[in-house]
Amino acid sequence: MKLKVFAQMQWVMFVVLWFCFYSVMAQNHYTELAYPELRDIQIPVVDQVTLSNGMQLFLLEDHELPLIRLSARIRVGSMYEPANKIGLAAITGSVMRSGGTASRSGDAIDEALENIAASVETQIGLDSGSASMSVLSKDLNVGLSILADILMNPSFPEEKIELAKLQWRSAIARRNDRANGIAGREFRKLIYGADSVYARHMEYATLDNIVRDDLVDLHARFFHPNNTMLAIWGDFDASKMSQKIEQIFQDWKTQDVPSIPIPEVHYEFRQTINVIPMEGVNQTHIYMGHIGGLRNDPDYFALSLMNRILGSGYTSRLFKEVRSRQGLAYAVFGSFSAAYEHPGMFYVGCQTHAKSTLQAIQSMKTEVTKLTESEVTAEELELARESFLNAFVFNFDSKGEIVNRLMTYSYYGYPLDFLQKIKEGIEKVTQADILRVAKQRLNADKMQILAVGPSQDFRDALATLGDVNEIDIAIPSTASSP
Amino acid sequence: MKAYIETTIQVGVMVVIMSVLATSQSLSDFDKKVHEFTLDNGLKFIIVERHEAPVVSFQTYADVGSVDEVKGITGMAHVFEHMAFKGSKSVGSKDYEKEAKALTEVDVAFLNLKKELRQGSDPDRLAELEKLYFKAQEEASKYMIHDEFEEALVRAGGVGLNASTAPDATRYVVSLPSNKLELWMLLESDRFLNPVLREFYKEKNVVMEERRLRTENSPRGRLFEEFLALAYKAHPYGEPVVGHMSDIETMTRREAEEFFTKYYSPANLTIAIVGDVYIDEVRSLAQNYFGRIPSRAKPEPVETVEPPQMGERSVVIKTSAQPSVLIGYHKPSIHHPDEVVFDAISDVLGVGRMSRLYRSLVVNKKIATRASAFHGFPGNKYPDLFTFSVVPSRGHTNQECIEAIDVEIERLKTELVSNVELERAKTRSRASLIRALSSNRGLARQLTFYEVVTGDWRNLFRQLDALDQVTPQDIQRVAQEYFVVTSRTVATIETQKPKG
Secondary structure (H helix, E strand, O other): OHHHHHHHHHHHHHHHHHHHHHHHHOOOOHHHOOOOOOOOOOOOOOEEEEOOOOOEEEEEEOOOOOEEEEEEEEOOOHHHOOHHHOOHHHHHHHHHHHOEEOOOEHHHHHHHHHHOOOEEEEEEOOOOEEEEEEEEHHHHHHHHHHHHHHHHOEOOOHHHHHHHHHHHHHHHHHOOOOHHHHHHHHHHHHHHOOOOOOOOOOOHHHHHOOOHHHHHHHHHHHOOHHHEEEEEEEOOOHHHHHHHHHHHOOOOOOOOOOOOOOOOOOOOOOOEEEEEEOOOOOEEEEEEEEEOEEOOOOOHHHHHHHHHHHOOOOOOHHHHHHHHHOOOOOOEEEEEOEEOOOOOEEEEEEEEEHHHHHHHHHHHHHHHHHHHHOOOOHHHHHHHHHHHHHHHHHHHOOHHHHHHHHHHHHHOOOOOOHHHHHHHHHHHOOHHHHHHHHHHHOOOOOOEEEEEEOHHHOHHHHHOOOOEEEOOOOOOOOOOOO | OOOOOOOOOOOOHHHHHHHHHHOHHHHHHHHHHEEEEEOOOOOEEEEEEOOOOOEEEEEEEEOOOHHHOOOOOOOHHHHHHHHOOOOEOOOOEOOHHHHHHHHHHHHHHHHHHHHHHHHOOOHHHHHHHHHHHHHHHHHHHOOEOOOHHHHHHHHOOOEEEEEEEOOOOEEEEEEEEHHHHHHHHHHHHHHHHOEOOOOHHHHHHHHHHHHHHHHHOOHHHHHHHHHHHHHOOOOHHHOOOOOOHHHHHHOOHHHHHHHHHHHOOHHHEEEEEEEOOOHHHHHHHHHHHHOOOOOOOOOOOOOOOOOOOOOOEEEEEEEOOOOEEEEEEEEOOOOOOOHHHHHHHHHHHHOOOOOHHHHHHHHHOOOEEEEEEEEEEOOOOOOEEEEEEEEEOOOOOHHHHHHHHHHHHHHHHHOOOOHHHHHHHHHHHHHHHHHHOOOHHHHHHHHHHHHHHHOOOOHHHHHHHHHHOOOHHHHHHHHHHHOOHHHEEEEEEEEOOOOO
16 A cells, blocks of 8 residues: 555655646746847938939948948830840840940959959849949948049950850750759740740850940940949948049049830730740649739739749748649649739749649649639738838848839939828738739739640640640751851 | 856947957957856857847857768758747647657557558558558647747747758757847747657658759769769768668657757757847846756767778769869868968969869860869768869850869969969958858857867857968968868769760
């Protein structure tokens, strides 16, 4: 008997001990935590100055590190280049820097910058040209004078133009090496049309047509101070800095700048099924969707939250369903994307084992359909909204972000407080709003579907959806590039 | 608890870093701004207070990577990294007791299926077992709250939530608004206290897709895998981080749990927290939450030593993709005094528009569109490879590029590097350190790396002093000693026109 009592005692003691242990050691469940208020964000004021030659400056002091950084936007872009010279803007952008200026060779610039661990770069994209500079603050004068010289007086030597063309020809030769690149490129062409400025791309033939005069001409048309914005942040005094820039760019005179309308997009909703066969691979890259929208659309806020629920990140429906639940893909994504000046694309996509191609397409389509048929749940909406609002502070955690955002809004003619408007808009979005915009903007039955991969393994399955079109991606050769 | 240094921050941390860069004597000043403490269970914290914005970045550095795997379970470190997002006993479960039973059923069903697949005889039996396996998964999923861990952090405003696995290390990162410090403390400690490897088998499918994406369907991915497999015949640096397909397919949840128990002991974790936090609060929360993790032994390092290579090795991959070259020479690990000389060589050869490879191969000979040189690959802890990676330009061959690299190696051996080039490398290292430190996240990453791999975060700054001591003669000596053809491995992609 004694033994038994002892055993019972031990059991009781264990319970008591365990209880103590538990009450001391066990923490709250995370849902029970209370958080202190986040302290106010000090949003610094950006100095905005317009110089006498029309150049706009956005300046923000940041004395934490002895660095000064600059980024510029020039109203230019590949969308303005002629169709038979695609690549002109890209080459102009790179040779401005590599080719140097009237008074300094590109190689001399390389050496001057590398010796002080500084960088100056230029490039031209679809709808904007850009330049950047990063220097230790003590080297500001060197960096700034090189940047200004490059923007004002590029020399475009033949040799560097040829080198840039060789680099681009090499890129063309490699462009069909990876399914990833093929899928993105060809999907844009399906949405905007192969000849659209928003989708077209260079070929050997269009590179062959580009001559030095074209670069000189493009620079002369677009690179003017009144067509240029500069954002500068770092370790400087803002008023002295704007004087310095005024002085460095004093020979750059105001000129008429071309006013070219933004090319429009005419989209006709339709379902198409497209395959691009690849050899030696076992995975399919899928994109499906249709035209998207503009950022200044009043429904942008509801669409942004819809995007979070549909396809952005770990908590999205696509991630949960296609990746976590079905284990079909590593990367799965979807977004109704909105650009500043031309409509973006609506797309969903993933890469999956060739044998699951149809299953993945159907699963993604189901998610799109669901958005158009029933409201997202209150929990989903609140998760999307809360995560946006709670992470809002990260819009202000670096000075570069703050000043560049302002310049970007200004460049595209958006209100300077657009971010604040997004926040206010997002605070008001309802479940009904999301259903309404999904019904209006999404069309699950009229998506263009593109599958790149070992088509022999999935072509028959895709044929159950409709006629299958095979896209030829052979690279057209020319006499100079056989 | 070991000693920790505590002072009030009066000047911005970055100002102090700057003075460190100016004179190494001020390292002791910086010392005062970085707080360190180690819990009784061996878990080490490095804290830097930066109050510029109300945000904070976290970096959990687990001193375990694919190098710690053994044959048969390659890819395990990476699979576990995926599993670390699946929650714990209290996060992600509606009823853990029932779920645990259901998960065991899934394990059994998987083992039965695996056994039958191995015997591979009876299709009906296989179909039946497959059905049972899917049914068991479905049953287990009834008790789960899917993706609760991610959701909790994202809802709180978490950004940059991610993790990565390398040969040497597994890193877990996230940044949060600074008022959510305790949430991170709770979730991150729970993650390594009570992990539940739910949805293990489904996640393996995700990882297999990741392998297809990064390696099997990527010509360069293939090239890197073949290159390492050839360069290492004994040391696990030769194995792919993502693992071999058959290992991923066959590994079990139990194996993953064993791996976790062995390698995720608190003494094997180092955490950096940089941002708008206060040391006292961090210390007490860390004690409270991470102190819960029982101490376990720190695992032994890899003992296999790669034997000296006896002759040049090469592999050619024939595919429809365009040409590409990797060239590697064996070199000692980061712990060797010559490491800093290799730092200088990497810079002189491969960094920037004045670098020798860019000048020679890209600008002058025009035979390549990209040419780089780097080390610390595949890792830093064990002897690694000084690697050249070249992408030939259109119409030019791998062979031309290999010869051009040989010319540059020969120059290093026969001529002294100019002082201008060496000076440039030193200047650049200082500047890039400043740039790397400008973000909370960057600083957290650097501090944990130097702390774990070199034994002291201060080496982040000391390496600059060491680099200052490097001479042109050092570079010549090191080039002559290590860049020898018998120690070389060459991997290339040769284009083969598709049939038909």
